[in-house]
Amino acid sequence: MAAGIDDLAPLSSAIEPDMIRTGSRLLRPVEAISALLLSIIIVLLLMGVTSRYVFSIPVVWIDEVASICFLWLAMLGSAIALDRNEHLRLTIFLGMFPKNLQGFVQTLALLLIATFLLVMMEPSVDYVMEEWFVTSAALNIPNSFRVSAIAFGIFLMFAIVVSYAIRTSTVRDLVMSTALLAAIGALCWLLSPTLLGWGNYNILIFLVGFVVVCLVLGVPIAFCFGVGTMCFLAFATHVPIFVMIGRMDEGMSSIILLSVPIFVMLGCVLDATGMGKAIVDFMASMLGHVRAGMSYVLLGSLFLVSGISGSKVSDMATVAPALFPEMKRRGHKPKEMIALLSTGAAMADTVPPSIVLIVLGSVAGVSIAGLFTSGFVVAMVLLAALAVLARWKAGSEDLTGVRRASFRVIRNAALIAAPALVLPFIIRSAVGGGVATATEVSTIAVLYSIVIGIVLYGGISWRKFYAMLVETAALSGAILMILGTALAMAWALTQTGFAQQLATLMINMPGGWISYMAVTIVVFMTLGCVLEGLPAIVLMAPIMFPIAKNLGINDIHYSMVVVTAMNIGLMTPPIGIGFYIACKIGNVSPDEAMGAIWPYLLALIVGLIFIAAIPAISTAFV
Structure with a gap:
């Protein structure tokens, strides 16, 4: 990250x-x-x-x-x-x-x-x-x-x-x-x-x-x-x-983790070819003229771009430079833009091909196809919560000189973005439908992106391609080293008998699965602030998931609560690392943005409560 x-x-x-x-x-x-x-x-x-x-x-x-x-x-x-x-x-x-x-x-x-x-x-x-x-x-x-x-x-x-x-x-x-x-x-x-x-x-x-x-x-x-x-x-x-x-x-x-460097590489290709910007431009042509339209474009772009890159940093770095100038012209305050960017990235982390979902599936033994299908629906719930708040916040937006894009402009933007727009749906349908594994789909997606990028989006020089390979290796190595040492620590924890004692305590806790969900939200929001997503998952999943199963909680449902809570913690100041990354990308002081993010975090928490309380949101389409 x-x-x-x-x-x-x-x-x-x-x-x-x-x-x-x-x-x-x-x-x-x-x-x-x-x-x-x-x-x-x-x-x-x-x-x-x-x-x-x-x-x-x-x-x-x-x-x-x-x-x-x-x-x-x-x-x-x-x-x-x-x-x-x-x-x-x-x-x-x-x-x-x-x-x-x-x-x-x-x-x-x-x-x-x-x-x-x-x-x-x-x-x-x-x-x-x-x-x-x-x-x-x-x-x-x-x-x-x-x-x-x-x-x-x-x-x-x-x-x-x-x-x-x-x-x-x-x-x-x-x-x-x-x-x-x-x-x-x-x-x-x-x-x-x-x-x-x-x-x-x-x-x-x-x-x-x-x-x-x-x-x-x-x-x-x-x-x-x-x-x-x-x-x-x-x-x-x-x-x-x-x-x-x-x-x-x-x-x-784990052979499942082979898809991690491939999806990291996919994010690099997305940035290098401009495929992400093409998606942003298309959405802006569709929604840019309505009140809160640029906020909708930002959220929608994060949603779609995340379906290609699987990386929050890549998502934010692609979307922010393309939208922030126009949002500033319309009267959006920089601190509000950063708040929406960071919480939108938190929302989009359940959108496949999320690297966090792939790692969770590997560590907790949960179906990655099921996680991809459920993650799409859960992200829609969180997207709706943020969109409602963005609409309410846009009461004083200045739409002077803003006109609806002509059909010709929309058509041209759609033609340019179409090859990029197809990719996230290929990934979701192939993995979710059981046609191919996440690893297989990731390699096909990389090949598709490279070919499309070369043919339609200006290409990638050999020097840049080599730099992308090295950067992918470095980021993947950093991720996998965390997974290795975190799993060693999780194993040490389980060998002490602590996990069994915790399981006994949780199962006998008043309130049953509802109380356990509340504890889970607090634990993973806290760990998300301090440790970021992957180490928190690898460390706690072997302990928490068996307890959830004993309480009758569906693995997919519990996974969605865990990932969402962790992402909210990741963007929560004053410690959340993702919040500072968003500030860096948007060139806004963290002190300035800190006061504006709380309503957006509250909207995500409300969405999380609905996801935790209603299992069907996570499991109905699996």
Whole structure:
């Protein structure tokens, strides 16, 4: 989410812009390999789709080769993201530290990452050696060829972080940070016999306390989970840290997740070709003349564009520049525009092909086809809630000089936008109808977008296409690293018996499923503020979904409540990361926009209450 947002994501916000991409020249071969791996994955998946649906000849080895390339892409992409400072992290607290301490805090954050990676090195090598005795079914080769990506990525990221720390930190900060971490580690080791007897209190100390401290220090979220879980296993259990590598592998290697980098690539193609702008222009020609028309266009564009890109950042970056100038001319205040943009993006995240829905389906074992169908309907409910509020807010809109577009203008805009408008409906109908999987559809959509973009929308240069491949690898790596460490943390939580205790408590709670829905909304809105969507889902889904099933709540219905609540939290100030991204894209001060967003958030909450209270909204069309 925060990729490229300078005041949200970088490892060290105090570094000058020309120093931010430390070591990028050394990473250029890795970037080239990552671009090649992504290209191979797309070609392999297209071959698989063609052989299966055109020639009715399934090629069994394709999935295995794609899986090997995918894990390597994830780890190399994570290293590129670290080098480019594109790992998601929370920086709201960094500015609160005294200026004379900020350098020390940032150095401490870097050394925390380095410590985690250093400790993971030996287990990752042991994991490679152990997997040598496991052979793949189709290729009949040792699984070590695949999992060695984890070890290589850990070593590479360690080298990047250490290099970055040496180049950007003072000797004093490095010595003090190293001494502090050594002291904390020694103290925990000395107390470990006592900690073993504290039971679930260790969850508060390590899986909550350590993670929160790391978040406050600005450690990327993926490594916050990694540090907390590593310390929990090392000091509060008899479980070897080696287990973490296996859980990280499991979190990053699901075949369903192959569609994540493909849909990220699709969002890049959408931006590069101007297909999103064509959709915006068409909707503006249809609705721009009515009162609140530009607000409707903004919401409708987010709805349709999200059906292509699957990315909130891509959606907002496509829609805002095209609509904000005209909205300003009509008297819309910048703060109101940002409020509508951010809440509209939250609404659109249930519109397929949402990456959040794909990850949720993978982690919670829910039908992705069902999630795509239900997400479309749920988004319509939220769209209606925001549209009603936008209409009420547009009472003083200045429509001077605004005329209804002629039939010729509408026709021309429709002809230009038609190839782009078709794509989201292809994606939804193919996945929702069970014609193809999300991964297969994503590859077809990328091929379609590239061909249409080249033929009808001006094309993509080879240099730009290569940059898109590398950016996709970096963003996908950042996402998948979060999924890996979050799944390891979720596994550690379940092994303590905490999940079973929580399930017993929730099942016996007064109010039954209604009370549980209320708790779910509060939990995921809170986690959405702090952690963003994907880590919150991976961390809590294994715990919350079994409880929901025991209470008789439909998986699809519960998924829609979870995703919607999480998206509302993501856009809720003063912590919600998505809100700050919207402000950055719209070039509006967060302080100015903060007061305007609350009515829009309230409209989304009202829509969420209807979705939670009426299961048929989510399940009637599944």
